[in-house]
Amino acid sequence: MNRHRNTAAVLSVLFMGLGQLYNRQLIKGLILVLLEAAALAYFVPNLGTAVWGVATLGENTTRMEKINGLTQQVAGDHSIFLLINGLITLLIFAIFIVIYVMNVKDATKTGAARDRGESPANFRKTLAYVLDRNFPHLLLTLPGLGILFLTIMPILFMILLAFTNYAAPNHIPPAKLVDWVGFETFANLLTMKTWSHTFFGVFAWTLIWAVVATVTTYFGGLLVALLVEQKGVRFKKLWRTIFILPYAIPQLISMLIMKNLFNGQFGPINQYLSYFGLGGLPWLTDPLWAKVTVIVVNMWVGIPVSMVLIMGVLTAIPKDLYEAADVDGASAYQKFRIVTLPFVLFSTAPILITQFAGNINNFNIIFLLTGGDPVNGSYQYAGSTDLLVTWLYKLSLNNNQFNMASAIGIIIFILIASFSIYNYRRTKSFKEEDMIQ
Numbered sequence: 001m002n003r004h005r006n007t008a009a010v011l012s013v014l015f016m017g018l019g020q021l022y023n024r025q026l027i028k029g030l031i032l033v034l035l036e037a038a039a040l041a042y043f044v045p046n047l048g049t050a051v052w053g054v055a056t057l058g059e060n061t062t063r064m065e066k067i068n069g070l071t072q073q074v075a076g077d078h079s080i081f082l083l084i085n086g087l088i089t090l091l092i093f094a095i096f097i098v099i100y101v102m103n104v105k106d107a108t109k110t111g112a113a114r115d116r117g118e119s120p121a122n123f124r125k126t127l128a129y130v131l132d133r134n135f136p137h138l139l140l141t142l143p144g145l146g147i148l149f150l151t152i153m154p155i156l157f158m159i160l161l162a163f164t165n166y167a168a169p170n171h172i173p174p175a176k177l178v179d180w181v182g183f184e185t186f187a188n189l190l191t192m193k194t195w196s197h198t199f200f201g202v203f204a205w206t207l208i209w210a211v212v213a214t215v216t217t218y219f220g221g222l223l224v225a226l227l228v229e230q231k232g233v234r235f236k237k238l239w240r241t242i243f244i245l246p247y248a249i250p251q252l253i254s255m256l257i258m259k260n261l262f263n264g265q266f267g268p269i270n271q272y273l274s275y276f277g278l279g280g281l282p283w284l285t286d287p288l289w290a291k292v293t294v295i296v297v298n299m300w301v302g303i304p305v306s307m308v309l310i311m312g313v314l315t316a317i318p319k320d321l322y323e324a325a326d327v328d329g330a331s332a333y334q335k336f337r338i339v340t341l342p343f344v345l346f347s348t349a350p351i352l353i354t355q356f357a358g359n360i361n362n363f364n365i366i367f368l369l370t371g372g373d374p375v376n377g378s379y380q381y382a383g384s385t386d387l388l389v390t391w392l393y394k395l396s397l398n399n400n401q402f403n404m405a406s407a408i409g410i411i412i413f414i415l416i417a418s419f420s421i422y423n424y425r426r427t428k429s430f431k432e433e434d435m436i437q
Contacts, residue, residue: 221306
């Protein structure tokens with residue numbers, strides 16, 4: 001009863017495309033046969049080397065040897081190249097396995113159709129089916145491959161680096177090899193005094209910064225939006241335009257201007273204060289004042305975003321609610337607390353969570369305004385205003401501490417993902433969406 005089905009399945013397992021050839025799908029079968037032949041030509045010499053490279057990260061360093069009486073440099077294994085090439089090969093092999101499984105399923109399904117007395121689809125019908133029913137999947141294949149090799153593969157590479165000793169000065173290829181060290185990097189980050197003191201200090205400031213920056217910009221934007229939308233305010237379009245300008249100007253330009261304005265020696269702000277005999281303030285050179293400065297500047301950049309968002313929400317609040325509140329004799333504060341604020345929070349809670357997550361990784365403000373400075377002598381490669389993300393940047397690009405930077409990147413991801421998922425699922429907008437579905 002299942003003769004064609006079983007035969008096609010066995011043949012497609014033995015060699016990709018044979019099941020299709022058995023089912024009289026010649027063009028499809030030949031394409032699959034050629035695909036496996038090309039895969040075998042690639043994997044036979046490369047797959048074993050890829051597995052060996054990922055497992056060992058190399059065995060021989062670049063060294064000087066005497067060859068025919070002359071001292072010459074002999075190239076050794078480059079641990080990082082072996083890891084990258086191994087990852088690429090293994091990902092291509094995973095794609096091939098998926099295609100192989102699909103080939104077996106396709107041959108089995110067509111064989112079962114033949115057992116029922118149906119004719120197998122020819123290549124033209126198969127192509128028409130793909131271009132019709134599976135057209136979205138066909139279009140998504142290219143960006144999917146791009147995400148796999150340009151996003152997922154670098155993330156996997158970064159994660160794997162955290163479990164190696166890839167750091168200056170002793171383990172930088174090609175002069176030295178990189179070794180797998182397990183969780184030693186994380187243990188050093190959390191327990192070794194020179195690293196743990198920096199990590200917990202920067203981590204605490206990152207959380208403080210994220211909370212303060214999110215709260216100030218969100219509620220600052222809410223305040224400005226409420227003031228602009230008041231009934232007695234004239235020239236509303238002009239006020240909206242003025243308040244959106246800081247956001248419209250490229251952030252690089254804004255931060256460079258702010259950096260000059262807050263300069264302690266020749267900055268206009270300190271010069272202005274000196275006219276009143278107040279003296280200058282160490283805006284960017286004192287640890288405390290530098291943190292205050294980046295928060296204030298972030299308000300300047302971030303409040304317009306929240307203002308525009310909340311203005312859109314305010315226009316969507318039903319006027320009937322305010323009319324009912326007026327009938328009940330509610331004051332302006334009561335209308336804000338009972339009607340406006342709950343409605344705004346309900347609509348913008350997911351955006352608020354996103355802003356908090358974004359502020360944890362707010363690289364631009366810190367890097368462009370202070371560069372993480374002022375210098376903190378008790379920190380390892382970090383300044384007083386460095387966030388985890390800017391510290392990661394310094395560790396990797398400036399100091400070649402790649403394994404430690406990767407470990408911090410993993411911690412940042414766990415922190416943001418855990419907070420975002422937990423709080424998003426607790427928001428009323430998420431719960432009510434589930435109820436609607």
